[in-house]
Amino acid sequence: xxxxxxxxxYLGVVLYIGIFAFRRGDRGGAAEGYxxxxxxxxxYVFLLSLFGTNMTAFTILGSAGHAFTNGIVxxxxxxSSSAFLIPLTLYLFGTRIWALGKRHGFITPVQMYRxxxxxxxxxxxxxxxxxxxxxxxxxxxxxxxxxxxSAVSGGFVPYWLGGLVVAVVVxxxxxxxxxxxxxxxxTFQTVxxxxxxxxxxxxxGISIGGFPQAMQQLLDSPETAPLMTREQVAPRFxxxxxxxxxxxxxxxxxxxxxxxxxxxxxxxKTIIFYPLCILAIWxxxxxxxxxxxxxxxxxxxxxxxxxxxxxADERELLTSAETADLQRAAAGDDxxxxxxxxxxxxxxxxxxxxxxxxxxxxxDSQILALSTMFAxxxxxxxxxxxxxGPAVQVQTGRIFVIVIALVAYVIALQLPPGIFGIAxxxxxSGFTTLLPLLIAALxxxxxxxxxxxxxxxxxxxxxxxxxxxxxxxxxxxxGTVVSVWAINGIDVxxxxxxxxxxxxxxxxxxxxxxxxxxxIIVSCVTPAPTAKTLARYFSTPHASGHVEPV
Amino acid sequence: xxxxVLTILVVALYFLHQDYWFWFSAxxxxxxxFPVGLVYHxxxxxxxxxxxxxxxxxxxxxxxxxxxxxxxxxGEKTS
Numbered sequence: 114x115x116x117x118x119x120x121x122x123y124l125g126v127v128l129y130i131g132i133f134a135f136r137r138g139d140r141g142g143a144a145e146g147y148x149x150x151x152x153x154x155x156x157y158v159f160l161l162s163l164f165g166t167n168m169t170a171f172t173i174l175g176s177a178g179h180a181f182t183n184g185i186v187x188x189x190x191x192x193s194s195s196a197f198l199i200p201l202t203l204y205l206f207g208t209r210i211w212a213l214g215k216r217h218g219f220i221t222p223v224q225m226y227r228x229x230x231x232x233x234x235x236x237x238x239x240x241x242x243x244x245x246x247x248x249x250x251x252x253x254x255x256x257x258x259x260x261x262x263s264a265v266s267g268g269f270v271p272y273w274l275g276g277l278v279v280a281v282v283v284x285x286x287x288x289x290x291x292x293x294x295x296x297x298x299x300t301f302q303t304v305x306x307x308x309x310x311x312x313x314x315x316x317x318g319i320s321i322g323g324f325p326q327a328m329q330q331l332l333d334s335p336e337t338a339p340l341m342t343r344e345q346v347a348p349r350f351x352x353x354x355x356x357x358x359x360x361x362x363x364x365x366x367x368x369x370x371x372x373x374x375x376x377x378x379x380x381x382k383t384i385i386f387y388p389l390c391i392l393a394i395w396x397x398x399x400x401x402x403x404x405x406x407x408x409x410x411x412x413x414x415x416x417x418x419x420x421x422x423x424x425a426d427e428r429e430l431l432t433s434a435e436t437a438d439l440q441r442a443a444a445g446d447d448x449x450x451x452x453x454x455x456x457x458x459x460x461x462x463x464x465x466x467x468x469x470x471x472x473x474x475x476x477d478s479q480i481l482a483l484s485t486m487f488a489x490x491x492x493x494x495x496x497x498x499x500x501x502g503p504a505v506q507v508q509t510g511r512i513f514v515i516v517i518a519l520v521a522y523v524i525a526l527q528l529p530p531g532i533f534g535i536a537x538x539x540x541x542s543g544f545t546t547l548l549p550l551l552i553a554a555l556x557x558x559x560x561x562x563x564x565x566x567x568x569x570x571x572x573x574x575x576x577x578x579x580x581x582x583x584x585x586x587x588x589x590x591x592g593t594v595v596s597v598w599a600i601n602g603i604d605v606x607x608x609x610x611x612x613x614x615x616x617x618x619x620x621x622x623x624x625x626x627x628x629x630x631x632x633i634i635v636s637c638v639t640p641a642p643t644a645k646t647l648a649r650y651f652s653t654p655h656a657s658g659h660v661e662p663v
Numbered sequence: 664x665x666x667x668v669l670t671i672l673v674v675a676l677y678f679l680h681q682d683y684w685f686w687f688s689a690x691x692x693x694x695x696x697f698p699v700g701l702v703y704h705x706x707x708x709x710x711x712x713x714x715x716x717x718x719x720x721x722x723x724x725x726x727x728x729x730x731x732x733x734x735x736x737x738g739e740k741t742s
Contacts, residue, residue: 185701193704194680197711201673204718212727325695332689341689341698352681377728381719388711396705400697 117266119463124282131286134294147291147507148485154373160383162296164390165303166478174446180402181445184340190354192395196388198358204384206362207371209555214372222368223490229554230562231642240490242569243365246540254476255280255525265466283477284518288511295477302471309468310397320456327407337406349617356621360544366482405448411455417443484513539576542621546572549632564636568628575624
């Protein structure tokens with residue numbers, strides 16, 4: 114019960130931060146105040162909050178679970194690739210989004226696309242696409258909250274109540290504090306889970322008498338030695354996974370967050386320290402997930418290892434239902450919680466539970482981003498702001514926060530979690546596929562609204578195609594693939610245990626190539642924006658004399 | 664020249680992420696616990712931070728700030 118009390122105390126602190134931000138200001142009814150904190154965030158809040166915004170339930174629970182099953186490849190796949198590409202995209206694109214927002218008063222990326230390409234409803238199509246890709250995150254956060262509260266209270270708090278508490282707390286501080294409240298809460302949460310990884314390693318390491326023996330045990334066993342290398346992962350898959358972090362800057366909550374910095378200089382510390390923050394969180398989680406394979410004395414972990422061994426040894430004999438049951442039993446998403454329950458003292462398990470909760474609750478930025486986009490890109494764009502005034506616009510955004518949180522809660526209660534886990538996978542590929550929108554808008558004068566529409570349609574179509582393929586062809590057992598389409602004996606499209614592959618690459622590679630090509634081809638055959646519009650974006654003479662994109 | 668060198672550095676680091684040379688190796692274990700493939704990517708993350716510092720030091724797009732329009736308006740505050 115003590116861990117649950119610590120987690121509830123944490124939720125109280127988070128709520129207070131939101132209320133404090135509400136009292137602090139931004140109550141004048143102006144949209145920029147509520148949605149962007151008046152573009153006034155300082156460098157440390159900007160760094161910690163932006164980083165926290167990018168960290169989700171998957172960061173702590175999912176990364177350790179992935180490492181438990183797949184070994185050290187987890188860090189290279191998701192940690193170091195993000196450490197490289199996310200700060201690089203902030204440097205290349207985030208700074209330009211900030212400058213354009215400041216110059217033209219944009220609050221959402223769709224406003225920029227509409228202005229840049231002189232379009233209206235195509236902007237609405239971009240809004241709809243981004244909203245569809247964002248919703249699963251919010252649902253999964255409510256689910257994660259319910260699961261975590263239920264786990265740390267030993268079942269005393271039921272799943273439905275845990276999810277409700279998380280939904281109400283997040284809704285309250287986003288409703289009251291807007292961007293400022295959300296940024297402060299994210300800052301507090303980031304500090305919590307930055308200390309989480311180191312604390313977990315130290316206490317678990319002390320409890321088991323050090324890690325060297327555990328690592329040697331893994332190395333000596335033929336079942337676990339491959340987890341210490343990357344031999345189970347194909348280099349093509351690893352290479353194409355590197356495209357996934359490109360999605361980060363296309364998430365609306367990240368691009369909107371780029372607009373909150375008071376000066377462009379606030380990006381500097383964020384860009385430099387982002388890789389180090391990734392290291393501080395992902396390395397301990399990956400390592401602990403790997404080490405869990407040696408901790409067979411922890412209740413629950415041995416059952417997972419046995420289920421994995423049965424899957425490997427008897428995969429030819431199992432029915433698909435048995436395979437699915439064993440895959441669920443072998444999943445490692447809760448290994449960190451199991452280790453903490455076993456090795457950490459109660460008060461520390463509570464603190465670490467709060468750290469996990471901090472990551473689980475990262476949906477606040479997504480809720481605020483959806484509310485901002487609805488208030489600006491739909492309500493204001495279609496005449497609501499001019500008819501009813503800016504105060505009503507902000508109130509509309511606030512009401513939308515309540516609606517999203519409640520809808521997410523109802524969906525979380527109704528549907529099995531697996532559906533949204535898959536939807537989140539699609540979201541990363543989808544946002545990466547949308548990246549040509551941003552690059553073309555910022556750097557290519559000749560790009561057009563029809564090129565943008567082609568990118569949106571291509572993204573929706575390819576995601577739907579992958580979803581239909583994965584729904585109709587069941588996942589094969591680990592270690593095998595099912596050929597879906599072959600030419601001259603070469604497998605072009607295959608169904609893999611983890612999803613789909615195209616010539617051995619993740620689908621995101623052909624999806625991104627396709628959207629890039631469509632943007633180029635369709636733009637070249639359709640009329641360019643007017644010279645007047647282009648002059649507002651590309652007329653800046655550089656010191657060297659050539660024209661720079663703003 | 665400066666831009667070319669920085670571009671080469673960025674592209675080189677992108678491809679250094681694909682470290683085939685440690686693909687099948689677990690040993691040596693750093694500090695007796697960290698497999699070499701994991702250590703490589705940990706060091707890689709630090710190298711990325713250094714590269715970002717170099718980009719900011721030598722190629723920060725100052726002109727964007729100059730041309731972003733009016734300074735922070737009255738009443739704004741830094742959190």
